[in-house]
Amino acid sequence: MSRLPYAKGSLLFAPMEGVTDEPYRKIIEKIYPQWDYLFTDFYRVPTVGKITSAPLLRHLGRHTMDNERVRSKTGFQILTAAQAQTLDVAQAAQSLKLHHLDLNLGCPAKKVNAHCGGSFMLTDLKLMEETARKIRDNFSGVFTAKIRLGYHDKSSFKEIVLRLIDAGVEAITIHGRTRDEMYKGHADWDAIAMAVEFSSVPIIGNGDIWSVHDVDAMFKHTGCYAVMLGRGALKTPWMAKLYKENRNKLSELHETFLHYERLKYLDEYFFELEKSYLSYGFSESNILGRFKSLSRYLFDDFDQADSVRSSFLRAPNLSDFQHSLQNLH
Numbered sequence: 001m002s003r004l005p006y007a008k009g010s011l012l013f014a015p016m017e018g019v020t021d022e023p024y025r026k027i028i029e030k031i032y033p034q035w036d037y038l039f040t041d042f043y044r045v046p047t048v049g050k051i052t053s054a055p056l057l058r059h060l061g062r063h064t065m066d067n068e069r070v071r072s073k074t075g076f077q078i079l080t081a082a083q084a085q086t087l088d089v090a091q092a093a094q095s096l097k098l099h100h101l102d103l104n105l106g107c108p109a110k111k112v113n114a115h116c117g118g119s120f121m122l123t124d125l126k127l128m129e130e131t132a133r134k135i136r137d138n139f140s141g142v143f144t145a146k147i148r149l150g151y152h153d154k155s156s157f158k159e160i161v162l163r164l165i166d167a168g169v170e171a172i173t174i175h176g177r178t179r180d181e182m183y184k185g186h187a188d189w190d191a192i193a194m195a196v197e198f199s200s201v202p203i204i205g206n207g208d209i210w211s212v213h214d215v216d217a218m219f220k221h222t223g224c225y226a227v228m229l230g231r232g233a234l235k236t237p238w239m240a241k242l243y244k245e246n247r248n249k250l251s252e253l254h255e256t257f258l259h260y261e262r263l264k265y266l267d268e269y270f271f272e273l274e275k276s277y278l279s280y281g282f283s284e285s286n287i288l289g290r291f292k293s294l295s296r297y298l299f300d301d302f303d304q305a306d307s308v309r310s311s312f313l314r315a316p317n318l319s320d321f322q323h324s325l326q327n328l329h
Contacts, residue, residue, distance in 0.1 A: 009225075040060060
């Protein structure tokens with residue numbers, strides 16, 4: 001029986017570096033509680049120094065730790081490497097009684113890969129398996145992994161999945177691209193469907209899910225246990241709400257309605273985020289930087305999207321950013 005903290009058919013908000021810290025997750029949970037599960041941005045396992053539970057607690061966030069309901073629907077993702085102190089971090093997570101660790105084996109960043117972390121481990125399956133076993137042997141909570149199809153190609157894809165299962169991983173999220181593909185082309189949903197067929201643990205589908213129709217298509221095409229959205233969640237943070245409220249009438253959703261929904265939600269999204277960031281001590285310049293980063297996908301569906309996006313990216317201060325929001329209506 002699955003120990004996963006989310007049910008079959010769930011929608012998961014992906015872990016994203018520089019985005020899904022506690023101030024951000026707190027607002028997603030508050031205004032879009034239809035998301036079944038969220039993740040921290042990855043915690044980079046140190047290579048030197050004494051490991052204690054304190055930095056893990058800071059990364060998770062005190063609000064999350066102290067709120068049982070929020071903690072129960074928040075996974076803690078780690079990114080490690082051959083020389084990093086993986087065992088010590090797993091033991092620290094155990095001492096904190098974290099309920100879920102997710103191992104990042106998909107990050108394609110050059111700097112991360114150069115230090116033998118993230119998707120680099122997909123090139124060294126012995127190292128990958130040893131790392132997973134080290135975590136499994138020292139952590140009794142739910143243990144999952146997020147992967148790509150491979151590094152240069154997907155020739156080892158099936159072996160990657162089977163080795164992780166053998167090492168004790170309880171579910172695997174699959175982004176349907178190799179590391180070399182980065183985010184180019186189309187995610188290979190057929191590979192995800194194949195994994196669903198041969199895997200003995202739940203498979204979570206990820207990649208190229210930009211709309212409620214894509215959510216539905218991913219479930220139907222692959223038969224996956226759950227769907228995880230990354231860039232699609234940044235484009236439409238209210239996706240889970242939109243999907244769950246309309247799942248029985250998706251064919252009736254039209255672009256005019258979806259555009260209206262986007263306009264309706266954008267004001268609330270940025271208003272609540274600003275309050276949250278301020279409450280955590282962010283400066284206005286830091287908040288503006290976050291807002292500009294979040295604007296990367298939000299306006300893709302607008303007429304003259306590049307021009308609209310540019311008006312937000314050029315905003316010299318929060319007031320101008322908010323003025324651009326008002327001009328959208």
